[in-house]
Structures are given as C-alpha cells and as structure tokens.
Amino acid sequence: QSVLTQPPSVSAAPGQKVTISCSGSSSDIGNNYVSWYQQLPGTAPKLLIYDNNKRPSGISDRFSGSKSGASATLGITGLQTGDEADYYCGTWDSSLDAGVFGGGTKLTVL
Amino acid sequence: EVQLVQSGAEVRKPGETLKISCRGSGYSYSTYWIAWVRQMPGKGLEWMGIVYPRDSETRYSPSFKGQVTISVDNSVNTAYLQWSSLKASDTAIYYCARRRSGFLRGFFQYLDVWGKGTTVTVSS
Numbered sequence: 629q630s631v632l633t634q635p636p637s638v639s640a641a642p643g644q645k646v647t648i649s650c651s652g653s654s655s656d657i658g659n660n661y662v663s664w665y666q667q668l669p670g671t672a673p674k675l676l677i678y679d680n681n682k683r684p685s686g687i688s689d690r691f692s693g694s695k696s697g698a699s700a701t702l703g704i705t706g707l708q709t710g711d712e713a714d715y716y717c718g719t720w721d722s723s724l725d726a727g728v729f730g731g732g733t734k735l736t737v738l
Numbered sequence: 739e740v741q742l743v744q745s746g747a748e749v750r751k752p753g754e755t756l757k758i759s760c761r762g763s764g765y766s767y768s769t770y771w772i773a774w775v776r777q778m779p780g781k782g783l784e785w786m787g788i789v790y791p792r793d794s795e796t797r798y799s800p801s802f803k804g805q806v807t808i809s810v811d812n813s814v815n816t817a818y819l820q821w822s823s824l825k826a827s828d829t830a831i832y833y834c835a836r837r838r839s840g841f842l843r844g845f846f847q848y849l850d851v852w853g854k855g856t857t858v859t860v861s862s
Contacts, residue, residue: 630782663848665783672833672855673775673783678848716783720839720847726799727773727785727847 631656632717632730639736640707648702648733650717656728658698660720664691667714667732676715677702707737740764742772742834742853749859750824757820758856760834767815768792771837773849774808774819778830788837789817824860831855 633651640646652658664677675684677693680700692703700717717730745759760772774786787798791812798808810817817834833856835849 660844661842661846661848665849667783672852673835673849674852675848675850678838678850679842679846684850714782718783718785718848720845722845724800725797727788729775729783729785732782 630731631721631724631728632719634715634717634730634733636731637734637736639738641738642707642709644707645703645705646707646735647704648715648717648735650700650702650730652698652700652719652728654698655723656698656719656721657695657700659722662693662695662700663718664693664700664702665716665718667716669713673716704735709737711735712737740836740851742836742851744832744834744853744856747857747859749861751862752824752826752860754824754860755820755822756824756858757818758832758858759816759818760853761814761816762836763815765836768812771839772810772817773835773837774806774817775833775835775849776802776830777833777855778827783833786819786832791815791817824858826860826862828858829860831857 665673667673680695681693714732721728768791771788773788776784786802789796789810791810834853836851839847
C-alpha cells in the first residue's frame with residue numbers, strides 16, 4: 629500500500645488532455661514539494677516535474693504540475709502515443725523521514 | 739555528461755549474499771545524495787534509502803531498515819546496495835538515482851538522474 633494515492637489508470641485520445649492526481653497528507657505532500665516521473669515500458673524512470681511545477685531542461689511544456697493542499701496533479705496536453713507510460717508522483721514524508729512514491733498510473737493513449 | 743552506471747544483472751539462490759553497485763560520473767559526486775529504489779516485477783517504485791558520499795551518512799525507509807545495507811566508496815564514486823541473506827521476494831529491478839534536496843517553503847527532494855537499473859533474480 630503506497631503512502632500516496634494515484635488512480636491505477638487513465639486514458640484519452642491523441643491530441644487530448646489528461647490529468648493524473650496524487651493524494652497524500654499533511655506529513656508528505658501537504659508540507660513538502662512534489663515531483664513526477666515518467667517510466668516508459670522497459671526503461672528507467674525519468675524526472676518530469678520537480679518542486680511541484682518546474683520542468684527539467686528538455687522536458688516538453690506539454691507536461692505541467694500543480695499542488696493544492698495535500699494533493700498534486702500532473703497534466704499532459706496534446707497527447708501522443710509516445711506518452712504511453714507509467715507515471716509516479718513522489719515526495720518526502722516527514723513522519724517516516726523517508727521518500728515516498730505513489731502507486732503509479734498507467735496512461736493509455738487510445 | 740552526468741550519468742550513473744549500475745552493475746549487471748545477477749542471479750542468486752536464497753540465502754546467498756549480494757552487493758550491487760552504482761558509479762557516478764560527470765558531476766561532483768561527493769555533494770549529492772544517492773538514492774536506491776526497488777521495483778518488483780509488474781509493480782511500482784519503492785524508495786529504499788539514501789547515502790551521502792561525503793560523509794557516508796545513510797537513511798533507510800522503515801520498510802527496508804535491517805533488510806539491506808547501503809554504503810558508498812567516495813574514492814571511486816560508487817554507491818552500493820547489499821544483502822546478507824537473499825530471499826525470493828528480493829527479486830526486482832533496483833535503480834540508483836541522484837537525489838537533489840533542500841528546504842524552500844517546505845522540504846524538496848527529487849531524483850534527477852537515474853541509472854538503468856540492475857535486475858536481481860533470486861531463485862532456487
């Protein structure tokens with residue numbers, strides 16, 4: 629059971645927009661910054677978003693992040709088939725004194 | 739180029755020992771934490787623990803404390819993850835990643851550079 633809660637799957641058509649939620653508590657998301665990772669099939673995870681809403685160099689502006697209270701959201705616009713992947717949120721849990729991830733969300737681009 | 743290079747796939751029997759490695763290059767190795775992350779077959783990411791190369795400080799997730807040992811050799815820019823007695827449930831891909839962290843208006847941490855992973859298979 630992951631500390632952070634994500635929907636197991638989301639889907640949308642090419643060109644559409646999708647959002648992925650990540651729900652936590654005051655000991656994790658509520659008081660710390662959130663990051664998001666994309667894991668394409670058979671590859672290592674890659675950092676997509678850090679500090680709630682910042683994109684590393686080279687990450688498309690089709691990806692965005694936001695946070696409100698103890699929840700965070702990843703948004704992807706202009707969906708492409710190449711976006712099909714697993715997406716994970718992550719943060720620090722102050723009560724565990726450890727990092728935590730969400731359970732992951734599988735994105736299908738129909 | 740900043741990169742983390744992990745050791746190759748391993749196959750072991752239950753009860754055996756194992757030590758896998760993660761060598762960093764292209765950056766000031768001693769000043770960034772290294773994290774270890776587990777991914778069991780068909781499952782999600784699990785944060786195992788971190789090590790700070792400069793002083794070898796380690797921190798473990800409660801789920802992994804006492805189950806594995808994380809260490810580092812700063813002289814060869816390499817972090818390690820080891821087991822003293824493997825179990826079949828240790829079968830997984832293990833990733834190392836460079837951790838960025840600090841405090842702004844809250845604590846931030848994220849993993850910005852990842853190794854390709856080391857597949858560990860434990861089977862009799």
